[in-house]
Amino acid sequence: MERKGKFIRVNCSKCKASQTIFGKASTKVRCLACNAVLAIPAGGKAKIRSRVEEVL
Ligand SMILES: [Zn+2]
Numbered sequence: 001m002e003r004k005g006k007f008i009r010v011n012c013s014k015c016k017a018s019q020t021i022f023g024k025a026s027t028k029v030r031c032l033a034c035n036a037v038l039a040i041p042a043g044g045k046a047k048i049r050s051r052v053e054e055v056l
Helices: none
Strands: 007-011 016-024 035-044 045-048 051-055
Touching: 007 045, 016 035
Parallel strands: none
Antiparallel strands: 007 016, 007 051, 035 045
16 A cells, blocks of 8 residues: 655756655656756656655
């Protein structure tokens, strides 16, 4: 069973900034530092476009 409310720490592939995002984002998640797209919504799950550092 999938856990609800899973957070993922990702590294921006552009500026290497570390950011914690919600694993089930329903909107595009952008890097706070450089505005690169970190995750896009895909069927209830976020599709991660950056490097996953850690699942919280
Ligand atoms: Zn960035």
